[in-house]
Amino acid sequence: MLQKKICMLGAFSVGKTSLVQRFVSSIFDDKYHTTIGVKIDKKVITLDDQEFTLMLWDLAGEDVFNKINPTYLRGAAGCILVVDGTRPHTLDVAYEIRGLVAATLGDVPIVIALNKADLKDQWLLDDDAQVEMRQKFDVIETSAKSGNNVEEIFERLGRLML
Amino acid sequence: MSDQELERVKQILVGDLRDALQSIEARFEHEAFLALVTDVVAEALEQRTDTDSKISDVLAPTIDQAITGSINQDPKKLASSLYPIMGPAIRKSISETLQQMMENFNQLLEESVSPQSIRWRFDAWRTGRSYSELVMLNTIEFRIEQVFLIHRETSLLIQHQVSDLTDVKDPDMVSSMFSAIQDFIEDSFSTNETNELNTLRLGDLTVVIQRGPAAVLAAVVRGRVPEDLRVSMVRLLESLHGQKRSQLADYSGDPAEFIELEPDVRQLLQSEKKQQEKAKKKFPWLAVISIAVILSAIGYWQWLGFEINQQQKHLIKQLEATAGITLLEAKFSRDELNAKLLVDPDATQPDTILADATAEFSTRVTTTPYLSIEDKILQRRAMRILTPEEDIQLRVVDRILWAEGTATTNWLAQAQQQWMRVAGIESFDFNSLIVVNPDLDRINALTRELESFVFEFESGKAEIDTSTTQFQNLVTDVKSLLTQAKRLGYTVKIDVVGFTDASGSDRINRILGLQRALTLTTRLVENGIPATALAAYRSQDYPTFAEETSRETKLVVTLEAEN
Numbered sequence: 110m111l112q113k114k115i116c117m118l119g120a121f122s123v124g125k126t127s128l129v130q131r132f133v134s135s136i137f138d139d140k141y142h143t144t145i146g147v148k149i150d151k152k153v154i155t156l157d158d159q160e161f162t163l164m165l166w167d168l169a170g171e172d173v174f175n176k177i178n179p180t181y182l183r184g185a186a187g188c189i190l191v192v193d194g195t196r197p198h199t200l201d202v203a204y205e206i207r208g209l210v211a212a213t214l215g216d217v218p219i220v221i222a223l224n225k226a227d228l229k230d231q232w233l234l235d236d237d238a239q240v241e242m243r244q245k246f247d248v249i250e251t252s253a254k255s256g257n258n259v260e261e262i263f264e265r266l267g268r269l270m271l
Numbered sequence: 272m273s274d275q276e277l278e279r280v281k282q283i284l285v286g287d288l289r290d291a292l293q294s295i296e297a298r299f300e301h302e303a304f305l306a307l308v309t310d311v312v313a314e315a316l317e318q319r320t321d322t323d324s325k326i327s328d329v330l331a332p333t334i335d336q337a338i339t340g341s342i343n344q345d346p347k348k349l350a351s352s353l354y355p356i357m358g359p360a361i362r363k364s365i366s367e368t369l370q371q372m373m374e375n376f377n378q379l380l381e382e383s384v385s386p387q388s389i390r391w392r393f394d395a396w397r398t399g400r401s402y403s404e405l406v407m408l409n410t411i412e413f414r415i416e417q418v419f420l421i422h423r424e425t426s427l428l429i430q431h432q433v434s435d436l437t438d439v440k441d442p443d444m445v446s447s448m449f450s451a452i453q454d455f456i457e458d459s460f461s462t463n464e465t466n467e468l469n470t471l472r473l474g475d476l477t478v479v480i481q482r483g484p485a486a487v488l489a490a491v492v493r494g495r496v497p498e499d500l501r502v503s504m505v506r507l508l509e510s511l512h513g514q515k516r517s518q519l520a521d522y523s524g525d526p527a528e529f530i531e532l533e534p535d536v537r538q539l540l541q542s543e544k545k546q547q548e549k550a551k552k553k554f555p556w557l558a559v560i561s562i563a564v565i566l567s568a569i570g571y572w573q574w575l576g577f578e579i580n581q582q583q584k585h586l587i588k589q590l591e592a593t594a595g596i597t598l599l600e601a602k603f604s605r606d607e608l609n610a611k612l613l614v615d616p617d618a619t620q621p622d623t624i625l626a627d628a629t630a631e632f633s634t635r636v637t638t639t640p641y642l643s644i645e646d647k648i649l650q651r652r653a654m655r656i657l658t659p660e661e662d663i664q665l666r667v668v669d670r671i672l673w674a675e676g677t678a679t680t681n682w683l684a685q686a687q688q689q690w691m692r693v694a695g696i697e698s699f700d701f702n703s704l705i706v707v708n709p710d711l712d713r714i715n716a717l718t719r720e721l722e723s724f725v726f727e728f729e730s731g732k733a734e735i736d737t738s739t740t741q742f743q744n745l746v747t748d749v750k751s752l753l754t755q756a757k758r759l760g761y762t763v764k765i766d767v768v769g770f771t772d773a774s775g776s777d778r779i780n781r782i783l784g785l786q787r788a789l790t791l792t793t794r795l796v797e798n799g800i801p802a803t804a805l806a807a808y809r810s811q812d813y814p815t816f817a818e819e820t821s822r823e824t825k826l827v828v829t830l831e832a833e834n
Contacts, residue, residue, distance in 0.1 A: 184425030
């Protein structure tokens with residue numbers, strides 16, 4: 110079975126862990142996030158009758174005090190950038206992270222999860238920003254709360270990595 | 272009406288009954304109140320307890336007092352109430368303590384008195400390490416529970432091998448987390464980029480990490496880490512990098528590319544396991560041989576002791592069985608035989624018997640001489656004193672000395688005088704003894720020889736040639752006879768009888784016969800034979816030979832015992 114390392118990235122409190130939790134089996138406690146800055150989960154997906162094992166490196170959310178440790182990105186075959194539609198700033202962070210990913214991993218598939226689709230009425234992202242984002246990335250609107258599109262985002266990334 | 276007046280009216284109306292009424296009233300009030308309180312007291316207590324702990328504070332001293340009172344009054348009551356709780360609790364506590372004690376004792380026994388522990392103590396002293404450290408190093412078994420082969424770049428698991436009976440969590444996740452933790456530690460604490468995390472330790476669990484340029488091996492070891500583990504890991508990594516360079520450099524994420532490495536990775540588990548089993552199953556030759564040697568040494572020593580004891584007993588039996596030896600006392604010990612004996616001088620001496628004893632033990636014998644009257648000893652004593660001649664057999668039966676065979680008169684005469692000197696002999700029986708006198712026999716023999724002697728003459732002559740051997744022998748024999756006969760107390764008389772043939776006249780023949788006898792007699796006297804022993808006769812005058820005719824002389828010897 111093919112195995113791939115993928116990284117979950119995004120600003121602080123955008124819902125990375127919630128997305129992953131919707132999706133995976135986990136043996137490690139969430140406290141690893143705060144102690145070593147990463148938590149590993151695993152998900153087996155099937156694409157075109159072929160099974161994949163995705164090793165999900167859920168990296169601690171980035172903020173001004175807490176930068177992503179690039180070591181954890183090493184060897185990743187793809188990334189999911191999570192953006193919180195209610196906080197436009199998280200998109201800026203996503204762009205920053207994309208720069209870091211490109212510098213560290215080169216050209217690897219990246220999918221953006223535009224999270225908190227259940228709170229779409231509270232979204233503060235303006236349309237221009239959304240258009241620009243959709244031009245640059247594969248964007249899928251997700252809701253960790255409802256589970257909407259969660260499977261799809263991992264599937265999308267899986268296909269990009271094939 | 273003022274109150275005072277009212278009181279006075281009451282006093283007048285009720286008088287002395289007033290106090291009694293008051294007391295009845297008070298009692299009613301009390302009982303009514305009691306009934307009231309009884310109804311609510313439990314609920315009240317419950318309610319108050321919910322609010323605060325005041326009730327328990329208030330009751331505590333009272334309960335203490337009540338318990339103390341109860342114990343003082345009758346301790347058994349409280350004890351039997353507590354019994355169902357205390358019994359099991361005490362038993363549990365005792366059994367736990369005992370179990371712990373047994374475990375400690377076992378451990379102590381195993382570690383304090385075994386030869387191994389002595390060796391460890393020596394090693395500890397030699398290497399300057401603490402004894403407990405050495406015990407741990409030597410006693411804790413190791414088991415390589417898991418081996419992870421991880422792709423370094425992606426942290427993906429390439430191979431995972433696990434020993435039997437090991438509880439395993441999702442190795443893929445463990446592998447990734449493991450890499451993350453390594454990264455975290457190195458990023459957080461390392462001051463030098465070349466520093467790498469190579470060991471993780473938790474209790475008796477150690478994770479040994481060995482890195483290659485593209486792959487990492489991590490072995491999870493329970494217990495002591497075997498010395499050669501890291502070497503084996505390095506070798507495996509080297510061969511892996513050699514064989515799978517391109518696959519490692521550009522890993523697609525498919526572990527199947529490395530499937531053929533499985534036996535090699537598994538070997539890491541197996542070889543250590545095998546070694547462990549081997550060590551466990553190793554037959555304790557050294558111990559068995561040592562025990563066997565010790566046992567055979569003890570056995571040999573015991574056997575030797577038994578043998579010595581047997582030898583000593585055998586010797587004592589021999590001594591006891593020997594005629595003329597009486598055992599007074601015998602003491603046996605491993606290296607000495609001590610005996611007190613009575614020994615007859617004619618007995619086989621103890622030294623001769625003890626000379627057969629081995630050098631395994633020494634013998635100390637104290638002897639006291641005595642006279643035995645055992646027949647065997649009496650016989651020896653008789654032989655020693657009487658010195659029997661060759662043909663005599665001496666026997667002692669029931670203290671009577673028997674002589675058999677042929678004895679000379681001399682010996683018998685001597686024996687008859689001497690036998691009483693043989694202490695213990697009661698009588699001497701020699702009736703079956705044939706007694707001979709050799710001297711008399713010799714005289715008789717000489718006599719017969721002389722009588723067979725015939726001296727021949729020429730016709731008509733009476734001369735003798737004295738130079739002949741025949742004559743010289745005759746002289747010697749006669750002298751010998753005379754000497755021996757005299758010694759035995761006999762007188763010898765030799766008649767010399769002269770004969771003539773039938774030719775010639777009877778008168779001449781008579782003269783010639785006498786002449787011939789006289790000639791021989793004269794010649795014998797001339798050769799030193801006493802004349803008194805000789806007498807000459809002519810045959811015609813000698814009754815025995817009156818009719819015989821020949822030219823000769825004959826001798827007739829007569830022995831007469833002296834008075």
